[in-house]
Amino acid sequence: MAEPFLSIQHVRKSYGSNTVVQDFSLDVEPGEFVSFLGPSGCGKTTVLRMVAGFEEPSAGKIVVAGKDITRLKPNQRNVGMVFQAYALFPNLTVAQNIAFGLKVAGMPKADADKRVAEMLEMIKLPQMADRYPYQLSGGQQQRIALARAIAPKPKLLLLDEPLSALDAKVRVSLREEIRSIQKKLGITTIFVTHDQEEALSISDRIAVMYGGKAEQVATPFEIYNRPATKFVANFVGTLNVLEGKVTDAASGKVQVNTQEVSLKGKLNGSKSGDTLSLALRPEAISLDRQPGHDTSLSGEIAEVHFLGSVIRVRVGIGGNTVSLDTFNNSATPPPVVGEKADISFSSGDMLVLH
Amino acid sequence: MKSGKFWAWVVFIVGAAYFFIPLMATVEFSLRMRRGVHSFDAYQIVLGDARFQSTFLYSVIAAIFTIVLGVLIVVPAAYWIRLRLPQLRPIVEFITLLPLVIPAIVIVFGYIRMYGSNSPLPFLGSNMGANALLVIGYATLSLPYMYRAVDTGLRTIDVRTLTEAAQILGAGWSTIIGRVILPNVLIAVLSGAFLTFAIVIGEFTMASLLNRPAFGPYLQNIGANRAYEPAALAIIAFAITWGCMSLIQILSRFAPKSANRPN
Numbered sequence: 170m171a172e173p174f175l176s177i178q179h180v181r182k183s184y185g186s187n188t189v190v191q192d193f194s195l196d197v198e199p200g201e202f203v204s205f206l207g208p209s210g211c212g213k214t215t216v217l218r219m220v221a222g223f224e225e226p227s228a229g230k231i232v233v234a235g236k237d238i239t240r241l242k243p244n245q246r247n248v249g250m251v252f253q254a255y256a257l258f259p260n261l262t263v264a265q266n267i268a269f270g271l272k273v274a275g276m277p278k279a280d281a282d283k284r285v286a287e288m289l290e291m292i293k294l295p296q297m298a299d300r301y302p303y304q305l306s307g308g309q310q311q312r313i314a315l316a317r318a319i320a321p322k323p324k325l326l327l328l329d330e331p332l333s334a335l336d337a338k339v340r341v342s343l344r345e346e347i348r349s350i351q352k353k354l355g356i357t358t359i360f361v362t363h364d365q366e367e368a369l370s371i372s373d374r375i376a377v378m379y380g381g382k383a384e385q386v387a388t389p390f391e392i393y394n395r396p397a398t399k400f401v402a403n404f405v406g407t408l409n410v411l412e413g414k415v416t417d418a419a420s421g422k423v424q425v426n427t428q429e430v431s432l433k434g435k436l437n438g439s440k441s442g443d444t445l446s447l448a449l450r451p452e453a454i455s456l457d458r459q460p461g462h463d464t465s466l467s468g469e470i471a472e473v474h475f476l477g478s479v480i481r482v483r484v485g486i487g488g489n490t491v492s493l494d495t496f497n498n499s500a501t502p503p504p505v506v507g508e509k510a511d512i513s514f515s516s517g518d519m520l521v522l523h
Numbered sequence: 524m525k526s527g528k529f530w531a532w533v534v535f536i537v538g539a540a541y542f543f544i545p546l547m548a549t550v551e552f553s554l555r556m557r558r559g560v561h562s563f564d565a566y567q568i569v570l571g572d573a574r575f576q577s578t579f580l581y582s583v584i585a586a587i588f589t590i591v592l593g594v595l596i597v598v599p600a601a602y603w604i605r606l607r608l609p610q611l612r613p614i615v616e617f618i619t620l621l622p623l624v625i626p627a628i629v630i631v632f633g634y635i636r637m638y639g640s641n642s643p644l645p646f647l648g649s650n651m652g653a654n655a656l657l658v659i660g661y662a663t664l665s666l667p668y669m670y671r672a673v674d675t676g677l678r679t680i681d682v683r684t685l686t687e688a689a690q691i692l693g694a695g696w697s698t699i700i701g702r703v704i705l706p707n708v709l710i711a712v713l714s715g716a717f718l719t720f721a722i723v724i725g726e727f728t729m730a731s732l733l734n735r736p737a738f739g740p741y742l743q744n745i746g747a748n749r750a751y752e753p754a755a756l757a758i759i760a761f762a763i764t765w766g767c768m769s770l771i772q773i774l775s776r777f778a779p780k781s782a783n784r785p786n
Binding site: 221222223242243244246247248249250252254256257258259260269270273274317318321 | 680681684685687688689690691692693694695698702703706707
């Protein structure tokens with residue numbers, strides 16, 4: 170395996186008796202785009218700030234390109250960062266903002282001007298050079314902030330919830346733009362977000378964080394389809410959780426309400442009589458039996474929500490409720506609340522949460 | 524007219540009369556030096572007086588030094604408190620208010636005892652030392668205004684994020700303060716500077732007790748011995764103060780606008 174470009178090794182951060190990051194380790198490959206995803210207070214921003222140098226780890230070390238940067242000041246790290254609040258300098262024009270890092274580094278004016286022009290072309294705002302930040306929209310300001318961060322050619326790019334302050338439409342277009350620029354430049358990037366859709370859509374890998382620890386570090390596909398912990402399964406995407414009881418551990422039989430499900434090879438050391446949490450994504454369930462679906466459960470339609478192209482149906486199965494989505498079909502009316510219904514799924518899609 | 528509006532106008536007119544009638548009376552009296560006609564004789568005498576020119580120049584120079592000293596102390600202190608020590612803010616605010624509570628005469632007597640010619644720090648043993656002590660005293664007197672002006676300026680910008688943005692781009696502390704923080708609070712600093720200027724120009728107690736040839740003692744001296752010139756001087760001092768206030772208003776229009784706004 171190639172040497173990681175960024176290596177965060179057993180990093181811990183405490184404020185007095187309050188530990189906000191516990192033994193966090195992560196290796197990031199050159200050019201990789203890794204997202205830290207988690208709820209507020211999970212420690213994702215603290216890890217990012219330790220990589221930037223704004224916080225000093227209580228233990229552990231951070232290595233970039235083979236060099237230990239743990240004790241270096243932020244201005245000695247050659248790292249670019251984009252902040253949630255844009256953080257453009259209000260007294261400087263767009264061009265002066267982008268040139269700030271170049272000027273600090275002592276780049277000759279002609280070269281700096283050329284680089285600023287390149288950056289403005291890259292973010293498709295060449296006509297904005299002489300504007301002040303207050304004359305720009307939020308999306309434009311954040312693109313300028315991105316250009317400013319990239320202009321000095323940093324080794325690493327850190328994005329601290331850069332899209333959170335923007336409206337939904339700008340958010341989607343800007344995240345695509347960020348990803349395309351990152352791919353074009355091949356710059357190793359850490360992206361902090363609490364928005365799972367954002368993380369799933371643009372990351373090479375995601376570190377899902379909770380309680381100061383990485384619960385799972387994997388590709389978006391893995392995170393969504395094979396969550397390693399109950400927290401990851403619940404936090405990423407919509408999940409149906411059914412409580413079941415192991416009736417025969419050897420043959421993988423689990424009882425859900427009064428019905429039986431076969432989960433051979435998935436029980437991982439559970440004994441007969443153990444209770445389990447079983448999870449199913451809504452898109453893995455159908456109201457009618459589909460090819461490949463080997464398991465069915467009977468229940469009753471509890472709720473029906475017509476969402477346009479999709480109909481979200483909630484089916485009560487004993488004490489459990491299962492959500493599933495079906496596509497709207499003008500020839501078929503939606504199910505009716507109170508109707509008996511059989512749901513079907515492949516037992517292979519069912520996750521046993523630990 | 525609604526009764527609320529009527530009483531608002533009454534209050535405004537009474538307030539304006541309270542302010543303008545003595546001012547107009549002073550202006551009128553200052554023009555009466557020549558018997559039977561209005562003239563600017565009192566102004567000509569005052570402005571032509573060598574002591575007016577020298578004391579005014581002395582106070583202007585003292586004000587400039589006071590402003591520089593105040594900016595050097597207050598800007599880094601207020602910045603650092605906002606950035607790293609916000610828990611100290613109430614204490615620092617209390618300290619900066621002390622000059623409003625402790626009379627200048629108490630401060631200056633303290634100085635005389637502490638920095639007399641026989642003390643380990645004999646500021647009062649030389650003219651230069653006494654001038655320096657006067658500037659230090661003025662910086663203390665202007666602290667409540669200077670600190671509040673700068674702190675208000677800092678409140679309008681996101682000090683922490685701007686500092687971090689500059690740091691991550693490679694900037695050191697001098698660049699951050701000189702190129703990012705100071706330009707964004709410059710108008711606030713200038714407001715504090717003009718308030719300081721207005722205070723220093725008219726200050727009497729410190730300058731008199733430290734025996735400095737400042738404008739305040741000159742005003743008092745003229746007031747005690749002449750009839751029409753003090754009125755002319757009062758109007759000149761008033762014009763200078765109001766000129767400073769107007770400059771604050773004009774300059775505040777050029778303040779850098781906040782970049783934070785919705786899409």
